[in-house]
Amino acid sequence: MxxxxxxxxxxxxxKLLSSLEISTKELALHLLDRSEKLDPDLNVWVTMNPNLEIxxxxxxxxxxxxxxxxxxKDIYCTRDxxxxxxxxxxxxxxxxxxxxxxxxxxxxxxxxxxxxxTTQFACGDPPPTKNPWNLSRTPGGxxxxxxxxxxxxxxxxxxxxxxxxxxxxxxxxNGVVGxxxxxxxxxxxxxxxxxxxxxxxxWFTRSVKDAAILLRYLSGYDAEDKxxxxxxxxxxxxxxxxxxxxxxxxxxxxxxYENSDRSTMKTFALLLAKLSKxxxxxxxxxxxxxxxxxxxxxxxxxxxxxxxxxxxxxxxxPDDFAPRVKEIIENGLNTPAHTYIQSxxxxxxxxxxxxxxxxKYDALIMPTSLSAAPTTETTGEPIFQAPxxxxxxxxxxxxxxxxxxxxxLGVQIISNHFNELNLLSTSMWIESVVNFTHKPxxx
Amino acid sequence: MxxxxxxxxxxxxxKLLSSLEISTKELALHLLDRSEKLDPDLNVWVTMNPNLEIxxxxxxxxxxxxxxxxxxKDIYCTRDxxxxxxxxxxxxxxxxxxxxxxxxxxxxxxxxxxxxxTTQFACGDPPPTKNPWNLSRTPGGxxxxxxxxxxxxxxxxxxxxxxxxxxxxxxxxNGVVGxxxxxxxxxxxxxxxxxxxxxxxxWFTRSVKDAAILLRYLSGYDAEDKxxxxxxxxxxxxxxxxxxxxxxxxxxxxxxYENSDRSTMKTFALLLAKLSKxxxxxxxxxxxxxxxxxxxxxxxxxxxxxxxxxxxxxxxxPDDFAPRVKEIIENGLNTPAHTYIQSxxxxxxxxxxxxxxxxKYDALIMPTSLSAAPTTETTGEPIFQAPxxxxxxxxxxxxxxxxxxxxxLGVQIISNHFNELNLLSTSMWIESVVNFTHKPxxx
Numbered sequence: 017m018x019x020x021x022x023x024x025x026x027x028x029x030x031k032l033l034s035s036l037e038i039s040t041k042e043l044a045l046h047l048l049d050r051s052e053k054l055d056p057d058l059n060v061w062v063t064m065n066p067n068l069e070i071x072x073x074x075x076x077x078x079x080x081x082x083x084x085x086x087x088x089k090d091i092y093c094t095r096d097x098x099x100x101x102x103x104x105x106x107x108x109x110x111x112x113x114x115x116x117x118x119x120x121x122x123x124x125x126x127x128x129x130x131x132x133x134t135t136q137f138a139c140g141d142p143p144p145t146k147n148p149w150n151l152s153r154t155p156g157g158x159x160x161x162x163x164x165x166x167x168x169x170x171x172x173x174x175x176x177x178x179x180x181x182x183x184x185x186x187x188x189x190n191g192v193v194g195x196x197x198x199x200x201x202x203x204x205x206x207x208x209x210x211x212x213x214x215x216x217x218x219w220f221t222r223s224v225k226d227a228a229i230l231l232r233y234l235s236g237y238d239a240e241d242k243x244x245x246x247x248x249x250x251x252x253x254x255x256x257x258x259x260x261x262x263x264x265x266x267x268x269x270x271x272x273y274e275n276s277d278r279s280t281m282k283t284f285a286l287l288l289a290k291l292s293k294x295x296x297x298x299x300x301x302x303x304x305x306x307x308x309x310x311x312x313x314x315x316x317x318x319x320x321x322x323x324x325x326x327x328x329x330x331x332x333x334p335d336d337f338a339p340r341v342k343e344i345i346e347n348g349l350n351t352p353a354h355t356y357i358q359s360x361x362x363x364x365x366x367x368x369x370x371x372x373x374x375x376k377y378d379a380l381i382m383p384t385s386l387s388a389a390p391t392t393e394t395t396g397e398p399i400f401q402a403p404x405x406x407x408x409x410x411x412x413x414x415x416x417x418x419x420x421x422x423x424x425l426g427v428q429i430i431s432n433h434f435n436e437l438n439l440l441s442t443s444m445w446i447e448s449v450v451n452f453t454h455k456p457x458x459x
Numbered sequence: 460m461x462x463x464x465x466x467x468x469x470x471x472x473x474k475l476l477s478s479l480e481i482s483t484k485e486l487a488l489h490l491l492d493r494s495e496k497l498d499p500d501l502n503v504w505v506t507m508n509p510n511l512e513i514x515x516x517x518x519x520x521x522x523x524x525x526x527x528x529x530x531x532k533d534i535y536c537t538r539d540x541x542x543x544x545x546x547x548x549x550x551x552x553x554x555x556x557x558x559x560x561x562x563x564x565x566x567x568x569x570x571x572x573x574x575x576x577t578t579q580f581a582c583g584d585p586p587p588t589k590n591p592w593n594l595s596r597t598p599g600g601x602x603x604x605x606x607x608x609x610x611x612x613x614x615x616x617x618x619x620x621x622x623x624x625x626x627x628x629x630x631x632x633n634g635v636v637g638x639x640x641x642x643x644x645x646x647x648x649x650x651x652x653x654x655x656x657x658x659x660x661x662w663f664t665r666s667v668k669d670a671a672i673l674l675r676y677l678s679g680y681d682a683e684d685k686x687x688x689x690x691x692x693x694x695x696x697x698x699x700x701x702x703x704x705x706x707x708x709x710x711x712x713x714x715x716y717e718n719s720d721r722s723t724m725k726t727f728a729l730l731l732a733k734l735s736k737x738x739x740x741x742x743x744x745x746x747x748x749x750x751x752x753x754x755x756x757x758x759x760x761x762x763x764x765x766x767x768x769x770x771x772x773x774x775x776x777p778d779d780f781a782p783r784v785k786e787i788i789e790n791g792l793n794t795p796a797h798t799y800i801q802s803x804x805x806x807x808x809x810x811x812x813x814x815x816x817x818x819k820y821d822a823l824i825m826p827t828s829l830s831a832a833p834t835t836e837t838t839g840e841p842i843f844q845a846p847x848x849x850x851x852x853x854x855x856x857x858x859x860x861x862x863x864x865x866x867x868l869g870v871q872i873i874s875n876h877f878n879e880l881n882l883l884s885t886s887m888w889i890e891s892v893v894n895f896t897h898k899p900x901x902x
Contacts, residue, residue: 212804242807320796327797352792353763353799354770361655364685 022050022169023455026084026226029172033083040083044068044127047085051129051170054458057151058168059144060161062090063097064130080229082125087165087174089158090131091138091208092118097128101208102136102143104336105329115206116241117175117217117234124233129171132161137326138177138210140395141338147189147389148456149423156186156385157395159220163190166220168458173221173230179210179318181385181401183218184413188426189389189396191415191454192220193447195227198433199408200245202231203238211321212243213363214314214405224443227412228256231436247434256437258444259378265291265442266301266377272400277387279419284383287416287427287450294449301380303373310366311399313359314406315347320356323348363406370407374432379442381429384413388423404430410439416450424454464489465612466898469527469669472615476526483526487511487570490528494572494613497901500594501611502587503604505533506540507573523672525568530608530617532601533574534581534651535561540573544580544651547779548772558649559684560618560660560677567676572614575604580769581620581653583838584781590632590832591899592866599629599828600838602663606633609663611901616664616673622653622761624828624844626661627856631869632832632839634858634897635663636890638670641876642851643688645674646681654764655686656806657757657848667887670855671699674879690877699880701887702821708734708885709744709820715843720830722862727826730859730870730893737892744823746816753809754842756802757849758790763799766791806849813850817875822885824872827856831866847873853882859893867897 021029021043032038048068055061093099093111100106114122122128133145135157145160147153148168155164159176163186166174176183178196187194196218209215217234221227235249267288273281292298322344323330330337330345337345374380385400404411410433413426429446431439464472464486475481491511498504536542536554543549557565565571576588578600588603590596591611598607602619606629609617619626621639630637639661652658660677664670678692710731716724735741765787766773773780773788780788817823828843847854853876856869872889874882 239811242804316796321800324797324800348797349795351796353759353794353796354767354791356796356799357764357767361685368682 020169021046023222024172025223026080026172026221026229027223029084030080030082040127041069043083044085044129047129047171054168054170058146058148058164060087060132060165060168060170062100062102062131062133062161065097065128067096068127068129079124081121081233083127084173085127085129085171086121087129087132087162087171088118089162089174089176090134091177092175093206094118094128094131097131099131099208101138102134105333111206113206116203116238118206120234132165132174134158135160135395136338137208137341138179138182139322139338139344140340142392142395146392148458149191149389152391153389153423154189154392154395156189156389158182159186160395163187163192163194163220166190166192166222167456173219173226175217175219177207178216178218178401178405179214180314180405181398183220184401184411184426184428185385185396185398187220187413188384188415188424191424191452191456192222193224193227193415194218194220194413195231196405196411197231197235197436198410200243201235201247201249201434203236203241203244205238205240209325211318211325213317213321213360216405224412224414224440224447225256228440256440256444258448259438259441262295262297263378263442263445264297266299266380268301268303268380268382270303270305271307272382275386275399276383280383280387280425283417283419283425284427291446291449301373301377305366305369305403307403309362310403310406313362313366314402316351316355316359317363319344319348320351321348367407370409371432374409374430378438379429379431381427384426384428388419388421388425400428404428409433410436412439412443414443414447414450415452417452418454465493466665467615468666469523469615469664469672470666472527473523473525483570484512486526487528487572490572490614497611497613501589501591501607503530503575503608503611503613505543505545505574505576505604508540508571510539511570511572522567524564524676526570527616528570528572528614529564530572530575530605530614531561532605532617532619533577534620535618536649537561537571537574542574542651545577545586546579548776554649556649559646559681561649563677575608575617577601578603578838579781580651580784581622581625582765582781582787583783585835585838589835591901592634592832593864595834596832596866597632597835597838599632599832601625602629603838606630606635606637606663609633609635609665610899616662616669618660618662620650621659621661621844621848622657623757623848624841626663627827627844627854627869627871628839628841630663630856631827631858631867634867634895634899635665636667636670636858637661637663637856638674639848639854640674640678640879641853643686644678644690644692644877646679646684646687648681648683652768654761654768656760656764656803659848667855667857667883667890668699671883699883699887701891702881702884705738705740706821706885706888707740709742709823711746711823711825712743713746713748714750715825718829718842719826723826723830723868726860726862726868727870734889734892744816744820748809748812748846750846752805753846753849756805756809757845759794759798759802760806760849762787762791763794764791810850813852814875817852817873821881822872822874824870827869827871831862831864831868843871847871852876853879855882855886857886857890857893858895860895861897
């Protein structure tokens with residue numbers, strides 16, 4: 017094996033498993049062992065799958081996910097484990113059924129290793145999880161455990177979710193790939209909501225190819241998700257390859273350049289030079305987007321819908337909510353309907369603007385976050401990721417370099433709705449140019 | 460001519476015009492003359508088209524609407540007339556452009572006779588318009604002038620709009636055909652909104668065939684209407700004919716039977732017998748719909764969105780709003796966002812229920828309104844029409860009989876989303892069975 021099992025991709029592991037070079041049990045126990053060693057420092061897990069050893073024997077070989085161990089954010093319902101949302105209110109909750117995406121993973125014979133730490137109710141309160149690159153830095157939120165598990169070699173892939181920036185930001189902070197598909201492309205059935213106009217399922221992997229593999233297994237219409245969209249998903253993501261011509265890339269400078277820290281700015285400029293040298297056609301995108309209004313509307317929609325989600329529990333047990341969740345609910349409860357309606361209309365118009373803008377390019381790029389991971393009293397700012405969640409366009413973050421403190425930085429890449437093909441193939445091209453091979457300083 | 464010009468259908472007039480038996484000018488002046496005689500009693504008009512005589516000369520003959528005079532509810536913007544919404548705030552408003560649907564009518568060479576009375580801002584305050592069947596009865600609202608103009612022989616067709624029951628109720632009260640297509644099928648660009656989740660353009664005609672003809676000219680995607688839907692509209696409504704086999708009809712009894720007055724119940728039962736005798740397969744539809752919650756959610760959505768529509772004007776000129784509009788705005792302003800969000804979720808689930816229910820039948824039928832037109836201190840109750848507006852399914856009302864007081868009663872017919880073909884062909888079949896030929900007791 018050229019690479020250690022703990023840092024292999026789905027693609028690599030799948031080959032080892034199907035050629036019988038390793039067994040599913042061997043792989044699972046190896047990763048379990050690593051988990052047990054690292055978890056006391058990193059706090060990735062909420063619940064480990066009690067049936068893991070049994071499951072590892074049930075290998076199938078028709079699926080690329082057969083025998084692949086995965087972490088699942090603890091807001092996804094699971095038939096055989098608790099789903100706590102890392103909240104005292106749900107600490108004993110056993111839904112007894114699988115979220116649609118978990119079911120799809122099991123159908124593809126993936127091995128569900130267990131449930132990973134989420135910030136409380138997938139909002140902004142800091143989690144116990146630590147950043148494997150530097151334990152004094154935040155792993156980001158809200159999909160903290162899923163991101164850190166992939167970054168630290170506990171599992172090759174994990175499910176998360178994004179309402180503002182909860183997949184792409186932790187991906188960026190932890191040096192892994194974070195992907196969020198087009199709104200409506202992947203079912204949210206069985207996942208505890210934050211705000212249904214925004215919530216998008218997503219995942220962490222070690223390569224763009226792996227993100228594409230998961231999309232193939234997880235996308236598709238689901239009548240149980242009220243915003244699920246009927247589109248043909250199988251054809252355009254079946255076998256993603258790097259784009260075969262130099263990609264045409266637009267840079268989103270407005271707002272992003274003025275809010276990035278110096279280290280990010282400097283490193284991002286070098287990235288652009290590198291991409292350009294490799295043949296990419298790069299130009300400044302004339303976005304004409306009003307980012308202040310975008311973020312304000314995003315916040316209104318999130319607060320109001322989260323208030324609706326939590327209202328009944330909040331009335332009975334207000335003190336069991338963490339401060340940031342509480343603030344969101346309170347703000348939401350105090351917002352009049354017409355303010356919410358205005359924000360929804362804004363979202364609709366803005367979504368069209370983004371669609372029009374992104375149509376021009378193979379992809380738009382910008383830094384994923386303002387800076388590398390900040391310290392642990394926060395999960396970091398979601399303002400760089402939220403605009404694309406709100407527009408519902410697919411987005412991916414790739415690690416591309418370390419900053420002066422040795423912390424990973426991510427580049428965010430977006431494309432038009434349901435244009436995952438271009439997004440992924442352009443991202444694969446960028447990935448091959450940046451060739452990020454750094455690993456966190458762990459055992 | 461077998462029929463007087465004033466009670467001819469579009470179909471009949473189009474034949475007369477294209478065979479040159481009458482000229483567009485002759486027709487327009489004839490109807491103008493009738494308008495001038497009747498309007499002092501009926502109050503149909505807000506503004507007559509000052510260019511009418513010029514327009515009547517611009518006859519084309521490629522369109523079935525060429526030379527057909529039409530009334531336009533005074534919330535549709537028009538390039539050459541005021542658009543007042545019958546509100547003191549807009550009494551001098553000259554938009555200078557045509558609503559998309561008005562533009563489409565002009566492109567089809569229809570003659571825009573003028574702007575018809577709406578209740579203030581298309582809400583529930585009684586209008587000055589009178590019911591031609593009995594001047595002491597309401598014409599219904601909000602598209603009062605458009606309905607009465609068609610009923611009294613001033614023009615063969617007119618545009619209205621429906622947020623609760625503002626097309627089908629006045630159609631029923633005045634003994635004409637009222638039609639509202641699937642939500643998203645006809646552009647609302649340039650029409651003053653009430654509540655954008657509910658507002659649907661619609662029209663009044665003297666036959667189902669005429670409703671279908673207008674649909675052919677007025678349907679289609681419009682990027683300027685945020686809820687416009689991309690569907691192929693031309694194929695399935697090009698040449699609607701009565702359904703060629705006995706239609707399979709579901710009766711919606713729940714809620715409708717318990718709220719209809721005795722005269723409506725009695726007459727509706729005779730209608731069912733008549734349809735059954737003519738060959739229709741009729742059964743009770745098992746709706747399992749919670750009409751109380753439907754109407755409550757409808758009200759919340761309407762109030763909140765109307766508050767958003769009017770908020771800026773209301774802050775400056777509260778006293779220029781009529782009592783019913785005021786009440787809607789006040790209720791809306793005082794509704795928290797989470798209540799609105801719940802109603803929107805309810806609407807989504809309910810819409811799926813209706814879609815599933817209506818799929819089983821060629822059409823569902825029920826009385827259009829609780830009773831014939833009540834007296835003029837009200838525009839009548841919209842509770843029989845609002846459920847289908849909220850579900851976004853196409854709906855039509857046909858006059859089928861007079862009640863004991865000689866007032867017309869309507870049957871409401873609905874079908875599944877974008878299933879206008881079945882709705883219209885089933886309605887044509889019903890129309891031919893009921894053969895309603897009564898006319899209001901006018902000159």
